[in-house]
Amino acid sequence: MQEEGLARLRRCLAEGVAHATEGVDVRAELHIDPNAADGDVARTLVQILDAVEVASLDLAPSRERDTREADELAPVAAADSSFLGRLGGEGDDRIGVDEVRDVGTLVAVLRAGRLEQRRAALLRLADEMGKAGRLAPSAVKEAAAALEATRDVELAYERTLVHAHMPGAPGRAARAEAEQWRRQVDRLLPRVRAFWDAELREEPVSHLPGEERARLLLRGPDLPDEFMAHLGAVIEGAAGTVDMDARLAVLSSMRHSADSRLVAALITTLDAGSAELAVEAVRTLSRVSDPRVRPALLTAYERSVVDPHRAVLAGALAALGDHRGLDYVKSLLDSDDAATQLAALEAMENLGAGEDCERVTVFLADDNPTIVAQTVRTLARMGDQRALPLLAELGRKAAVSALRADVEDAISAIHARLELRGEGEQVGLEVSLPEPDPIVPLLHIPALKRYRAYALYAMGRVWLGLGAFRRGVSRLERAATIRGDWTAPLLAIAMACTRRKRYAQALTVFRRAIDVGRRSVERNPVMIRALSHTFLERAEELEGEGRREIARGLVAEALSLDLRRAPSSLRFELERRRRTLRGGSA
Amino acid sequence: MSLREIKQAAQRALEDGAPRDAVAGEVVSAVLAVRIDDRQELVTVSLAGGELRLSSTDEVLDSPFVQVARAALAGAELGDVSATPSSSSAGQLSVAPVPADSMPPRAQALTDLLTAIVRLGVHHAAGAPAVVEALERLEKEAGVKPAVGVSRFVGRLKRALSRQDVTTTARLLDGAARLARDLTNSSPGEAQQRVATFFGGQSAYSSDPLVDRRFFEIGRERVAGLERASIERRYLLDLGDGQIYGESLRVGGSGSMGPCPRILSAGLSEVSRGITPPAIRLLQYVVSGSLGTDTLSVLGGYAVRRFSALAEMYRVALKQAPGLAEPVILIAPQRFGGSDGATPIDSDGLPLPLAAADAPGIVQAVTPHARRGAISLLSGRLLDHEGTLMLLPLAALIDRDGTRSWWRLR
Numbered sequence: 001m002q003e004e005g006l007a008r009l010r011r012c013l014a015e016g017v018a019h020a021t022e023g024v025d026v027r028a029e030l031h032i033d034p035n036a037a038d039g040d041v042a043r044t045l046v047q048i049l050d051a052v053e054v055a056s057l058d059l060a061p062s063r064e065r066d067t068r069e070a071d072e073l074a075p076v077a078a079a080d081s082s083f084l085g086r087l088g089g090e091g092d093d094r095i096g097v098d099e100v101r102d103v104g105t106l107v108a109v110l111r112a113g114r115l116e117q118r119r120a121a122l123l124r125l126a127d128e129m130g131k132a133g134r135l136a137p138s139a140v141k142e143a144a145a146a147l148e149a150t151r152d153v154e155l156a157y158e159r160t161l162v163h164a165h166m167p168g169a170p171g172r173a174a175r176a177e178a179e180q181w182r183r184q185v186d187r188l189l190p191r192v193r194a195f196w197d198a199e200l201r202e203e204p205v206s207h208l209p210g211e212e213r214a215r216l217l218l219r220g221p222d223l224p225d226e227f228m229a230h231l232g233a234v235i236e237g238a239a240g241t242v243d244m245d246a247r248l249a250v251l252s253s254m255r256h257s258a259d260s261r262l263v264a265a266l267i268t269t270l271d272a273g274s275a276e277l278a279v280e281a282v283r284t285l286s287r288v289s290d291p292r293v294r295p296a297l298l299t300a301y302e303r304s305v306v307d308p309h310r311a312v313l314a315g316a317l318a319a320l321g322d323h324r325g326l327d328y329v330k331s332l333l334d335s336d337d338a339a340t341q342l343a344a345l346e347a348m349e350n351l352g353a354g355e356d357c358e359r360v361t362v363f364l365a366d367d368n369p370t371i372v373a374q375t376v377r378t379l380a381r382m383g384d385q386r387a388l389p390l391l392a393e394l395g396r397k398a399a400v401s402a403l404r405a406d407v408e409d410a411i412s413a414i415h416a417r418l419e420l421r422g423e424g425e426q427v428g429l430e431v432s433l434p435e436p437d438p439i440v441p442l443l444h445i446p447a448l449k450r451y452r453a454y455a456l457y458a459m460g461r462v463w464l465g466l467g468a469f470r471r472g473v474s475r476l477e478r479a480a481t482i483r484g485d486w487t488a489p490l491l492a493i494a495m496a497c498t499r500r501k502r503y504a505q506a507l508t509v510f511r512r513a514i515d516v517g518r519r520s521v522e523r524n525p526v527m528i529r530a531l532s533h534t535f536l537e538r539a540e541e542l543e544g545e546g547r548r549e550i551a552r553g554l555v556a557e558a559l560s561l562d563l564r565r566a567p568s569s570l571r572f573e574l575e576r577r578r579r580t581l582r583g584g585s586a
Numbered sequence: 587m588s589l590r591e592i593k594q595a596a597q598r599a600l601e602d603g604a605p606r607d608a609v610a611g612e613v614v615s616a617v618l619a620v621r622i623d624d625r626q627e628l629v630t631v632s633l634a635g636g637e638l639r640l641s642s643t644d645e646v647l648d649s650p651f652v653q654v655a656r657a658a659l660a661g662a663e664l665g666d667v668s669a670t671p672s673s674s675s676a677g678q679l680s681v682a683p684v685p686a687d688s689m690p691p692r693a694q695a696l697t698d699l700l701t702a703i704v705r706l707g708v709h710h711a712a713g714a715p716a717v718v719e720a721l722e723r724l725e726k727e728a729g730v731k732p733a734v735g736v737s738r739f740v741g742r743l744k745r746a747l748s749r750q751d752v753t754t755t756a757r758l759l760d761g762a763a764r765l766a767r768d769l770t771n772s773s774p775g776e777a778q779q780r781v782a783t784f785f786g787g788q789s790a791y792s793s794d795p796l797v798d799r800r801f802f803e804i805g806r807e808r809v810a811g812l813e814r815a816s817i818e819r820r821y822l823l824d825l826g827d828g829q830i831y832g833e834s835l836r837v838g839g840s841g842s843m844g845p846c847p848r849i850l851s852a853g854l855s856e857v858s859r860g861i862t863p864p865a866i867r868l869l870q871y872v873v874s875g876s877l878g879t880d881t882l883s884v885l886g887g888y889a890v891r892r893f894s895a896l897a898e899m900y901r902v903a904l905k906q907a908p909g910l911a912e913p914v915i916l917i918a919p920q921r922f923g924g925s926d927g928a929t930p931i932d933s934d935g936l937p938l939p940l941a942a943a944d945a946p947g948i949v950q951a952v953t954p955h956a957r958r959g960a961i962s963l964l965s966g967r968l969l970d971h972e973g974t975l976m977l978l979p980l981a982a983l984i985d986r987d988g989t990r991s992w993w994r995l996r
Contacts, residue, residue, distance in 0.1 A: 010752055012707075013707065013708055013752050013755070013756060014709050014750070014752045015709060015710070016704065016705055016707025016708075016709075016711075017704055017705055017707075018705040018706060018707075038701050038704070038705060039697050039700070039701045041704065042700045042701045042703075042705070042759070042763075043697075043700065043763045045704055045756075046700065046755075046756045046757075046759040046760045047628055047760050048617055048628060049753075049756040049760075050756045050757045050759075050760040050904075050908055051617050051628050051630045051641075051760075052617055052630065053753050053756065053757070053973070054630070054641075054757075054901050054904050054905065054908075055617075055630040055631075055632045055639070055901070056632070056973040057897055057900060057901060057970050057973055057974075057975055058973065058974075058975065059893055059894065059897055059936050059938060059974070059975050060936075060974075061935055061936060061937060063937065063939060063974040064923070064924040064925070064929045064939055065924055065925060065926065065929060065937075065939045065942070066939050066940065066941050066942040066943050066944075066971070066974075066976055067971075067972070067974075068942075068943035068971055069943060192875070193874070193875070193876065196844065196848075196872075196873045196874060196875060197872065198872075225877075225991045225992070226875045226876055226877070229845035229846065229847060229848070229875050229994075230845050230875055232845055232846070232994070233844060233845035233846070238843055238844060238845065238846075239843060239844075239845075260951070260993075261993065264806070264846075264994040264996055265994075268808055271808055271814070271815040272816075272818075272837050290947075290951055291947045291948075291950030291951045292948055292950075292951050292995070293947070294947065295946055295947040296947065303814075
């Protein structure tokens, strides 16, 4: 009787006392005056219902789980029954990356897989390297070459782990770098503590030079808990004096290296941060493997109304296996707005499939170089061979080294994907990319002059080694004048300027060296590292002086070079700085 | 009216042909309306393990209303008070109405909101013009910068209405009715603090500040207020006595700084005890992100290890402030079990389910660690659904490769 009465009262509240709820007289049910005011009826009704509900609350062994259905929508999976589609996926027919033993297959996954697959393949390759005795020497060599050649910024952290376990020079260099990183953390942690103790006014991480910060945060997962909590506070704006630019700098530096300890702060930023911070949080979150990420991105996607932001969210969801945004993003490709197109193309990296190839390849002819570069990256991830001839054509015409490098990587990724699908290159679609700007033939310079130039070069190096900067530079300049086809003296001057932090001067000399022999600069890891560093430092100097446009031009100039041999942290920081200087969401 | 009379009337009804075994079921609780002089309160009666449990809407433990109800149930006769036992479907209930013209505007706004929703019904109230208007009026009464209390109340109410959640709506509206009464009666003490916590104002905080305390932040979350995710809450456990406080601030508003987790050494802080968890405002503090193993051990000492006490604690908190209470706890499960292997279970085998529907990702994130027994402490907000108490996890102390670390989940 009582339960029935309560059910009727509950129905009254659900349907409203103003509605004739199946002839229920709520005043009679409540046993109150038939003329009682609605306010009194309402008060009594909710009072009784709540009191009964509260009284019935309890815990019992039989109630061991939440019986409610979550509101969350199931992921919209892309139908991909190929090897790559099943690799590391869900379901009965999944293939674990740890099951793959063939080194060639792992190398192909490393080039063509999704981020998660590439990460797993890299670690698996390292595993295989550890079993050198059980692998054929050719396979070990192939694995070592693949690991050495992996320059994917997204895999920078995993690469540091793998390299540290490698034998020989790369291993030693990686271990030394790790040691240097540990010392940097040990130096910074007391400064972080001092910041919270109000002994330090400036937040220490955001005030680091860009490259140093990138190198520090590249190994995010190795940072101590206290440090990570501090970064979370900076990102979500709980660190007091830290301004928006500094928050963005720290957040964007963690794009590829956040881990589950930072997820809560990132979701908070996504929910309540500014648009710029929220978009960066989305990109960072999409690279973290954590079950909290997808529900947060999904909620944001459902409520987002700004096209570029929503496209980034759709791409991030796709990176986690939810392709619900495909049709929406495809519709954005027709937009007239460059920022929207760029965001849609970025999202298509994760969303696009073979059938979307033609929708994307049209952007290879776009006037905007940023869109062309993004299109190349998107086609690399989509992995459809119909893009090969168009990419090859673009590569042949490319005047910018960076674009050509992107095209080379894209072609390599598509070939790797074809290999993983068991396909061969379609007849008529074979591509070949000729060697870029062949080495400039040496000038006809008499042997005596050559000898003199070499002698001046050697003397110049000696003077520089002794600290006589002016004398050294003077000799090297003369050597460069005598041999106009020789980059070595110019590079020696540039390196000397860089070491002395005379970045403006170094920049000029590096430019002269590039004019003389672009390839010899781009293919020399030491030189390309120094060059990138110089461009970055000079850009930071100019930005500090408020000359953002010039700084932006410098960063763009550096990024137009083939930086594949430069350290990941430098490439990452240059890219990050280009985005922040552009002030856009891309 | 006595219980004997009710019993006799019921027996007569059965003798007159009322069905005896029409529906299988049992009475789990009853509500008695008790009147003393002109004042009437509802007393809820239930049995827990054979023990009689009585609670009254006047929020006072063992109040005269509870005493009258207990006496009536026991069949004792009382002199000058009349016990009026009743259930929702039997007995006489008369509510002493508050004349509308004597209500303060804020109380009137709350009452109007309550009335509008009950008139239309929870299933039809979301977005209805009358309800929107009533909400706008309440927001207007709350001032230009509404306090966190009213903001959170409106946020929860909107969410409950959009989900057509009758139980939560009833609770929030009960809270609104209670606040309207507090406003009308100008009740002193906790009632006054409750009103001030809801609408804002210096009187929200007691005149007895906390001095030289150390707090550990056991959880942090952004919750809905007037706008989505517009309130940030930090839950601070006093390392001296284990009391958990809530620091609430509007996004962009002022509050303490620091990461989560953190240790706060607070020289001076103010507390409002009208709601659960008590609201805290830190006036002088120093932050440290270095936790230390000693602190984590102290923390373990304050964790709830037997869950049987939680239900009563939760009920008391809801009775104190139905529309505002959102209790937060720290538990130390003996193990994790259940069908998913992620339900905290205490030493008596009592489970405290995790609110998976409210935070599916968090529960999934916790599950692998729970299954391998790596979680020793879990903090979270209590909530309920269909009579079951649940925990919405906020943070956990987990063992990662032999190192204990405090993992913020939300």
